[in-house]
Amino acid sequence: MSEHEREIPVEHEYDGIIEQDNRLPRWWLYTLYGAVAFAIVYWFQYEVLHASQTPELEYAAKVxxxxxxxxxxxxxxxxxxxxxxxxxxxxxxxxxxxxxxxxxxxxxxxxxxxxxxxxxxxxxxxxxxxxxxxxxxxxxxxxxxxxxxxxxxxxxxxxxxxxxxxxxxxxxxxxxxxxxxxxxxxxxx
Ligand code: HEC
Missing domain, CATH: 1.10.760.10 (Cytochrome c-like domain)
Structure with missing residues (x-):
């Protein structure tokens, strides 16, 4: 297989630096999805439902x-x-x-x-x-x-x-x- 026939297409090339369209590693994607899911749950819990107190409010209550x-x-x-x-x-x-x-x-x-x-x-x-x-x-x-x-x-x-x-x-x-x-x-x- 020559240099130009490989599976991963070259998207851009500039000054010899190649940007390729690689598949993102699974662990990376799942970390991203996990972070998004966490953010949604967190946002509902603290900002919408106020089911948990923010650290500031918790601190003020303790004081x-x-x-x-x-x-x-x-x-x-x-x-x-x-x-x-x-x-x-x-x-x-x-x-x-x-x-x-x-x-x-x-x-x-x-x-x-x-x-x-x-x-x-x-x-x-x-x-x-x-x-x-x-x-x-x-x-x-x-x-x-x-x-x-x-x-x-x-x-x-x-x-x-x-x-x-x-x-x-x-x-x-x-x-x-x-x-x-x-x-x-x-x-x-
Ligand atoms: C019948 C009117 C009256 C009522 C009711 C009253 N005061 Fe006074 N108060 C005065 C007058 C007049 C002075 C100024 C005293 C003076 O030097 O002759 C004063 C002075 C004071 C001062 C001192 C101010 C300074 O410049 O040093 C404080 C503190 C004070 N009052 C708090 C209170 C609190 C608290 C209450 C309620 C629990 C109260 N007063 C109810 C008339 C009243």
């Missing part, structure tokens, strides 16, 4: 779970300081509870979004009584005990609800909702 567990632990311990309040403010359940408490008890003077009415705007970086978590807790629990101030004490709600309200206030800090003009001193950066 939320561990923050919730930490929040439970801290609430049982009953320690109230900047560190514990900061950790509690990472737990979305606590912040959501605080949002409800805020809407019920505080919105009449601070508005539901905290932008201020009778009470100051809680979303700017200016604070009359300090914007650190412990300071906010003290203001909310004890109220502002000075002549002419109408900010009441919320001690009767109990620490857990006061803490939740504080975590909500922390969550709206520095969101700068348009509202009452700033009052007090800026929170140090």
């Amino acid at each position: 939320a779970e561990s923050r919730a567990a930490e929040a439970e632990r801290l609430k049982k311990l009953g320690v109230i300081n900047n560190k514990s309040l900061t950790a509690l403010a990472l737990d979305s359940n606590t912040v959501d509870q605080g949002k409800t408490i805020f809407a019920t008890n505080c919105a009449s003077c601070h508005r539901a979004d905290g932008s201020g009415l009778v009470g100051p705007n809680l979303t700017d970086k200016y604070w009359l009584h300090g914007g650190q978590p412990e300071q906010i807790f003290k203001t909310v629990r004890d109220g502002v005990q000075r002549e002419g101030s109408v900010m009441p004490s919320w001690k009767h709600l109990g620490d857990e609800k006061v803490i939740a309200a504080v975590t909500f206030v922390m969550s709206i800090r520095n969101t700068n909702a348009p509202g009452k003009a700033p009052q007090g001193e800026p929170l140090p950066e």
Whole structure:
């Protein structure tokens, strides 16, 4: 058999480089078909049916779970300081509870979004009584005990609800909702 009579046809030749129309090896084809089949199943599972969570969602759920567990632990311990309040403010359940408490008890003077009415705007970086978590807790629990101030004490709600309200206030800090003009001193950066 001469060079030009072989079974596999030469499709192109350029500069002595020959492109031939070979059959693809079986293992290669089956790997391709397998990958396509896998992609379809995967796509349905994750993107269409949402039967499995994507790694991102799974991760977010795990983080939320561990923050919730930490929040439970801290609430049982009953320690109230900047560190514990900061950790509690990472737990979305606590912040959501605080949002409800805020809407019920505080919105009449601070508005539901905290932008201020009778009470100051809680979303700017200016604070009359300090914007650190412990300071906010003290203001909310004890109220502002000075002549002419109408900010009441919320001690009767109990620490857990006061803490939740504080975590909500922390969550709206520095969101700068348009509202009452700033009052007090800026929170140090
Ligand atoms: C009757 C109106 C009123 C209600 C209700 C009220 N506040 Fe206030 N709040 C004020 C006023 C007025 C001030 C400013 C206090 C001052 O210095 O005289 C204030 C101050 C504050 C401050 C301190 C702001 C700063 O700049 O330091 C925080 C925090 C706060 N309130 C949170 C709350 C929360 C949380 C609730 C609900 C649990 C609440 N307030 C309910 C009127 C109110």
